[in-house]
Amino acid sequence: MTEIETGRSAPRRWRGQEPEDRRAARREQLIEAGLEIMGTDGAAATTMRATCRQAGLTERYFYESFASRDELLVAVLDRVVLTARDTLITALQTSPTEPHDLIRHVVRAFTDYIARDRRRGKIMFVESQSVPELAQRGEQLVKEFTAPIAASLDRLSGDDTRDKVTSQLNSIAIFGALAFLYQHWLTGNSRISKSRIIEHISLVIEAQVNVNSTPDPTR
Known part of the structure; x- marks a missing residue:
């Protein structure tokens, strides 16, 4: 018996799996295949055919899950970034209260997330x-x-004069710093230890905490 369902017959159980479970499993295979290609050869190489070859599925099953290659790319990006966001939120919820320790706890959690699978950082x-x-x-x-970065910076600063623009700009500045620092660290050419990159990024965040460009209403 094969998995292919033809004609007008209703979808049937196959190897104990319901049709919707098989579809979900195939979609997961395609996302994992896309993550592998995108995380090694890049987004431009993540074509529909390359993804199908990597997943061991036919084009028919690709279009069962995704209307286009663009949808696959977005699904892979969502998987990586939203899991990274959840990692940060979880770390913040379980962090120490002292600012020095809090920052390092969160940075360590995120660095571990990246280090476990370097494709994620790419x-x-x-x-x-x-x-x-x-x-x-x-x-x-x-x-x-x-x-969550902006929220944690507000919490750390304890400065109620900061406006939302300051929080947004600070969080974007930190994201930019993270992007370039992790990109350098993950290239494979860097001999910087994980403990060193954690400490350096923590110091960068500490320096950013007190940056406040909120306009002075008295001027």
Whole structure:
């Protein structure tokens, strides 16, 4: 028996799996295949045919899950960035209260997330800006990722004179610093230890905490 369902017959169970479970499993295979290609060869190489070959599925199953290659690229980017965001949020919820320790706890959690699978850093910090198809979603995801950073910076500063623009600019500045620092660290040419990159990024964040460009209403 094969998995192919033909004619007008209703979808049937196959090897104990319902049709919707098989579809979900195939979609997951395609996302994993896209993540592999995008995280190694880049977004431009992540074509429909290359993804199908990597996943061991036919084009028919690609279009069962995705209307286009663009949808696949966005799904892969979402997987990486939203999981990174959730990693930050979880780390913030379980962090120590002392600012010095809090920053290092969160940076360590995020660095571990990147270090466990270096494809994630390439997708998040490099490939997300590499093709036009990802530009709009990439911008949205930057906001998703920087929101918890902005909230934590406000919490650390304890300065109630800061406006929202200051928080946003500081979080974007930190995201930019993270992008270039992790990109350098993940290239494979760097001999910088994980403990050193954690400490350096923590110091960068500490320096950014007190940056406040809120206009003075008295001037």
